[in-house]
Amino acid sequence: xxGDVVELRDVWKVYRVGKRSYPALRGLSLTVEEGxxxxxxxxxxxxxxxxxxxxxxxxxxxxxxxLINGVDISRLSDNQMAELRNRVIGFVFQSFNLISHLTALxxxxxxxxxxxxxxxxxxxxxxxxxxxxxxxxxxxxKPLELSGGEQQRVAxxxxxxxxxxxxxxxxxxxxxxxxxxxxxxxxFRELHGEGRTIIMVTxxxxxxxxxxxxxxxxxxxxxxxxxxxxxxAG
Ligand SMILES: Nc1ncnc2c1ncn2[C@@H]1O[C@H](COP(=O)(O)OP(=O)(O)OP(=O)(O)O)[C@@H](O)[C@H]1O
Ligand SMILES: [Mg+2]
Numbered sequence: 001x002x003g004d005v006v007e008l009r010d011v012w013k014v015y016r017v018g019k020r021s022y023p024a025l026r027g028l029s030l031t032v033e034e035g036x037x038x039x040x041x042x043x044x045x046x047x048x049x050x051x052x053x054x055x056x057x058x059x060x061x062x063x064x065x066x067l068i069n070g071v072d073i074s075r076l077s078d079n080q081m082a083e084l085r086n087r088v089i090g091f092v093f094q095s096f097n098l099i100s101h102l103t104a105l106x107x108x109x110x111x112x113x114x115x116x117x118x119x120x121x122x123x124x125x126x127x128x129x130x131x132x133x134x135x136x137x138x139x140x141x142k143p144l145e146l147s148g149g150e151q152q153r154v155a156x157x158x159x160x161x162x163x164x165x166x167x168x169x170x171x172x173x174x175x176x177x178x179x180x181x182x183x184x185x186x187x188f189r190e191l192h193g194e195g196r197t198i199i200m201v202t203x204x205x206x207x208x209x210x211x212x213x214x215x216x217x218x219x220x221x222x223x224x225x226x227x228x229x230x231x232x233a234g
Contacts, residue, residue: 006066025054035197040214089166092172105126105130134154
């Protein structure tokens with residue numbers, strides 16, 4: 001079923017620190033369709049992570065609206081936002097963000113707890129997810145016993161724990177050498193092939209080659225879109 005899954009309408013995000021305010025997004029509008037693989041690029045400080053955090057329901061806009069599957073997230077309660085983050089959206093970070101005292105398997109099981117899945121089922125599902133991307137023997141290792149590329153693939157398995165339709169990733173290959181990055185890129189291409197929507201902040205040229213669209217951000221606004229070889233301003 002095609003349709004818009006993510007829509008931002010004239011979104012502003014102003015951070016306040018003491019008496020100063022920092023407008024990170026200034027009237028940004030963007031629509032992403034179901035199944036689209038979108039890369040977000042732009043200079044440091046242009047608002048890319050801020051944008052991703054709003055789409056991921058980690059934060060609320062100061063003004064404007066963010067719609068996920070047609071639902072305005074700023075109207076949701078904190079609990080409903082948490083539920084959206086848990087079930088609809090998978091988040092992958094540059095620094096992996098795995099829980100260091102838990103094994104790879106346990107890390108993948110964590111998001112299944114609030115989803116109410118029984119422990120034995122959690123274990124089975126987590127093992128299946130891990131084995132999609134990694135050799136079985138890593139399941140009992142802790143994050144520090146894994147390479148960066150392996151940690152990121154565990155983090156991707158965790159993001160998939162509740163089978164989300166939307167995957168958000170903030171520079172997922174930023175801390176990886178090119179070989180590990182390649183394997184992670186393959187995983188994202190697979191997820192795209194399954195029809196999931198992917199929105200990724202990245203400067204990795206290898207990734208942007210596979211995207212349906214590149215969205216350029218500058219000073220908290222959209223500076224343009226690159227659609228498979230073409231360029232569209234604004
Ligand atoms: N919590 C915060 N409090 C105050 N200002 C913030 C906060 N988070 C971000 N900013 C400011 O908002 C602007 C956008 O930040 P953001 O992290 O979205 O940029 P970015 O495009 O992701 O940059 P980078 O490529 O370096 O990750 C920056 O000027 C930053 O200083
Ligand atoms: Mg950032």
